[in-house]
């Protein structure tokens with residue numbers, strides 16, 4: 001596949017780019033800076049673009065088989081910029097006639113019990129609420145885009161750099177936690193889950209939780 005990867009220079013984005021390249025896909029990696037360190041591969045091109053600009057997305061997405069996102073707000077921006085990124089990306093795909101979109105989302109909107117989302121739980125850290133809430137708002141915009149083959153793939157509650165074990169579980173709309181109730185995944189294993197979904201499209205029109 002020829003994949004346009006938005007947010008390719010980020011912490012999750014570089015792992016997704018590496019996973020795609022290892023599987024033989026060609027990747028165009030987008031960030032505002034236009035540079036992605038630590039990836040040196042003939043099938044990888046780093047380009048500059050602004051994911052809040054429909055024209056940028058439409059131009060960059062044209063000719064690709066799918067668009068993947070690991071976009072995240074910068075520290076100096078309101079997390080609600082995520083909704084502008086989502087709106088521009090959706091419209092950009094439409095203009096470019098690309099219909100597959102796999103988006104790295106947030107775990108906050110996943111259910112931990114019937115009718116209870118992670119963000120609503122007592123222990124959910126106050127400092128994560130603005131970005132978690134913005135990610136839910138972005139999901140709600142995506143969920144209306146019935147004309148696209150979208151999947152919103154959320155990490156576990158905690159995601160960090162770590163080992164690539166190849167093990168993970170997914171759940172539709174639900175937080176994935178282990179027997180002790182811990183919800184965790186490494187960025188490397190998240191990238192595997194993300195690229196598996198991009199390749200296999202088993203969870204189209206789904207908010208997919210990942211974890212161990």
Ligand SMILES: NC(=O)c1ccc[n+]([C@@H]2O[C@H](COP(=O)([O-])OP(=O)(O)OC[C@H]3O[C@@H](n4cnc5c(N)ncnc54)[C@H](OP(=O)(O)O)[C@@H]3O)[C@@H](O)[C@H]2O)c1
Pocket residue numbers: 006007008009010011012013030031032033034049050051052070071072073074104105106107108131135154155156157158159
């Ligand atoms: N447990 C959870 O639910 C959880 C945990 C961690 C992360 N996440 C989500 O996962 C996503 C990725 O996280 P991360 O930590 O990998 O993010 P990150 O390291 O901050 O990377 C963000 C990427 O987006 C790019 N970017 C930002 N604004 C852009 C714009 N307007 N146009 C184009 N590119 C832009 C950045 O590059 P430039 O700055 O050069 O543009 C960078 O490549 C985020 O949405 C985050 O909320 C969820």
